Amino acid sequence: MKTNSEINIESRDQSYLVKKKLADFKVGVDNVIFSVDTKHNRLLVLLLKRKDEPFIAQWSLPGTLVRQGEPLKEAAHRILAEKIAVNNLYLEQLYTFGEPGRDPREAPESFGVRYLSVSYFALVRYEESALIARPTNNIAWHPVKKVPNLAFDHNQILNYGYHRLKNKLEYSPIAFEVLPDEFTLNEVYQLYCTVLGENFSDYSNFRSKLLKLGFLSDTGEKVCRGAGRPASLYRFDAEAFEPLKDKPLVFI
Amino acid sequence: MKTNSEINIESRDQSYLVKKKLADFKVGVDNVIFSVDTKHNRLLVLLLKRKDEPFIAQWSLPGTLVRQGEPLKEAAHRILAEKIAVNNLYLEQLYTFGEPGRDPREAPESFGVRYLSVSYFALVRYEESALIARPTNNIAWHPVKKVPNLAFDHNQILNYGYHRLKNKLEYSPIAFEVLPDEFTLNEVYQLYCTVLGENFSDYSNFRSKLLKLGFLSDTGEKVCRGAGRPASLYRFDAEAFEPLKDKPLVFI
DNA sequence: ACAAAAGTGTTTTTTATACACCCATGC
DNA sequence: GCATGGGTGTATAAAAAACACTTTTGT
Numbered sequence: 001m002k003t004n005s006e007i008n009i010e011s012r013d014q015s016y017l018v019k020k021k022l023a024d025f026k027v028g029v030d031n032v033i034f035s036v037d038t039k040h041n042r043l044l045v046l047l048l049k050r051k052d053e054p055f056i057a058q059w060s061l062p063g064t065l066v067r068q069g070e071p072l073k074e075a076a077h078r079i080l081a082e083k084i085a086v087n088n089l090y091l092e093q094l095y096t097f098g099e100p101g102r103d104p105r106e107a108p109e110s111f112g113v114r115y116l117s118v119s120y121f122a123l124v125r126y127e128e129s130a131l132i133a134r135p136t137n138n139i140a141w142h143p144v145k146k147v148p149n150l151a152f153d154h155n156q157i158l159n160y161g162y163h164r165l166k167n168k169l170e171y172s173p174i175a176f177e178v179l180p181d182e183f184t185l186n187e188v189y190q191l192y193c194t195v196l197g198e199n200f201s202d203y204s205n206f207r208s209k210l211l212k213l214g215f216l217s218d219t220g221e222k223v224c225r226g227a228g229r230p231a232s233l234y235r236f237d238a239e240a241f242e243p244l245k246d247k248p249l250v251f252i
Numbered sequence: 253m254k255t256n257s258e259i260n261i262e263s264r265d266q267s268y269l270v271k272k273k274l275a276d277f278k279v280g281v282d283n284v285i286f287s288v289d290t291k292h293n294r295l296l297v298l299l300l301k302r303k304d305e306p307f308i309a310q311w312s313l314p315g316t317l318v319r320q321g322e323p324l325k326e327a328a329h330r331i332l333a334e335k336i337a338v339n340n341l342y343l344e345q346l347y348t349f350g351e352p353g354r355d356p357r358e359a360p361e362s363f364g365v366r367y368l369s370v371s372y373f374a375l376v377r378y379e380e381s382a383l384i385a386r387p388t389n390n391i392a393w394h395p396v397k398k399v400p401n402l403a404f405d406h407n408q409i410l411n412y413g414y415h416r417l418k419n420k421l422e423y424s425p426i427a428f429e430v431l432p433d434e435f436t437l438n439e440v441y442q443l444y445c446t447v448l449g450e451n452f453s454d455y456s457n458f459r460s461k462l463l464k465l466g467f468l469s470d471t472g473e474k475v476c477r478g479a480g481r482p483a484s485l486y487r488f489d490a491e492a493f494e495p496l497k498d499k500p501l502v503f504i
Numbered sequence: 505a506c507a508a509a510a511g512t513g514t515t516t517t518t519t520a521t522a523c524a525c526c527c528a529t530g531c
Numbered sequence: 532g533c534a535t536g537g538g539t540g541t542a543t544a545a546a547a548a549a550c551a552c553t554t555t556t557g558t
Contacts, residue, residue: 020319020320020321020322021319021320022278022317022318022319022320023278023279023318023319023320023321023322024276024277024278025276025277025278025279025318025368026274026275026276026277027275027277027279027350027366027368065274066274066275066277066350067272067273067274067275068272068273068274068275069272069275069352070272070275070352071350071351071352072348072350072351093347093348095345096324096345096348096370098279098318098323098324098370099323099324100321100322100323114279116277116279116324116368118348118350184537185537185538186536186537201520201521202521202522202523203537203538204522204523204537204538204539204540205520205521205522207537207538207539208539208540209519209520222528224529224530225536226529226530226535226536227529227530227531227534227535227536228528228529228530228534228535228536228537229527229528229529229535229536229537229538230528230529230536230537231536231537231538232537232538252520436510437510437511438509438510453547453548454548454549454550455510455511456510456511456512456513456549456550457547457548457549459510459511459512460512460513461546461547476556476557477509478508478509478556478557479507479508479509479556479557479558480507480508480509480510480555480556480557481508481509481510481511481554481555481556482509482510482555482556483509483510483511484510484511504547
């Protein structure tokens with residue numbers, strides 16, 4: 001309810017009423033970090049058990065608030081490096097979530113600081129990544145197919161990240177940023193199967209399509225994986241891929 | 253240079269050194285608003301001449317700072333509605349630019365407030381949009397092919413928006429959100445030509461592909477556009493499109 | 505009649521899909 | 532020998548691309 005004196009004050013300065021105040025923000029970065037467990041054919045996402053309120057003891061995406069002078073992408077790299085050690089990774093910005101009230105620390109009508117989340121999605125190699133362990137078991141890879149209820153709007157962020165991952169895999173060579181320098185075609189195939197599902201393509205058709213694109217070079221070396229004929233080791237040829245950059249490729 | 257006393261203070265609280273301070277942000281929304289001038293076959297982008305420092309008198313994307321309690325998308329709608337009046341539009345979030353120093357108002361080493369820009373891209377119908385004029389000529393549609401040097405990092409944002417627009421047009425039915433309720437197939441074709449370039453597809457192949465998708469219904473009405481055989485008016489059938497949603501469609 | 509725009513159909517080429525089958529190795 | 536995974540090829544179906552041709556209007 002407005003008192004008369006308040007109305008008088010307002011009438012002196014109309015623009016004060018009409019022009020709303022600007023919001024002050026803290027900006028967080030939340031990472032959807034995927035990895036492919038080729039042994040068990042599972043797509044995994046890295047989750048952290050929260051140690052603080054709000055949502056204490058609930059699983060969440062690894063996130064951090066952006067520091068003074070820190071670029072957004074660097075913040076994403078920092079939180080990733082704090083949790084796992086990897087050599088190769090793919091990282092790109094996903095989406096920005098900024099609805100008022102997405103963080104309970106913003107009191108509904110307090111008009112205090114807002115929490116905005118710039119999300120990033122990353123793909124790392126499971127076999128190569130070492131979790132930076134903590135005393136208690138508060139960090140773990142979860143199969144994407146059965147993630148629990150997450151803190152904040154993190155389930156929404158994760159779903160969007162999963163969607164983007166599937167698209168990226170079909171149209172960009174991000175798989176090769178995550179595979180070791182030398183790999184067999186079957187390793188590529190397994191990675192695609194795990195992310196996109198079993199029925200996305202037949203192996204022999206996948207092979208010929210991929211080779212016809214012309215940016216995989218056969219090293220001539222062979223490697224034995226248990227029983228069966230030894231497989232050729234291939235290498236991603238960045239130079240040969242260069243002209244294909246920016247073109248709409250389909251890797252299926 | 254550190255004095256001895258400072259070092260003593262620091263040694264009491266290591267975390268003060270290690271943990272950097274959080275950045276405080278103002279969040280802006282910048283819109284890349286496209287329209288298609290079908291008369292002259294040009295893709296246009298809406299630009300504003302800045303009235304304030306920094307970059308005074310330079311062209312820029314229409315933007316605004318986010319207010320207290322205001323969702324990001326609502327801020328995007330607000331700034332759009334302030335500049336043009338439209339009935340139909342397509343609007344989606346583009347990318348978030350947040351490098352330190354992207355706004356000169358952040359003094360390089362001041363560690364003051366940072367300016368983050370969440371960009372949106374919009375497609376509106378040129379014929380239907382009315383610019384909300386100002387005394388001086390400080391708002392105008394510019395052909396995308398020849399935009400001047402823009403304020404801030406707005407050229408970068410525009411380029412990214414243009415890239416996204418072309419992709420969206422190929423994979424989503426956003427054209428129909430911008431066309432009138434009833435339209436001829438040639439109008440659709442012209443829109444695609446203007447955005448994607450002349451050589452993207454032959455008209456008759458475009459026709460058959462589009463009709464085979466099955467979500468355009470012939471109203472039976474004919475319309476004459478100057479000389480030549482009268483064209484059928486079509487309607488976008490949202491119900492028929494429903495099952496195709498989320499599927500990777502190609503409209504080329 | 506003729507130009508202009510709408511609309512249909514046909515031919516050719518390329519790509520996708522589904523398999524069948526041979527090859528090299530471990531056990 | 533035979534199971535296992537690696538690798539090649541072929542037959543069929545579908546889609547993309549190029550373009551010839553018919554229809555209906557204005558002038």
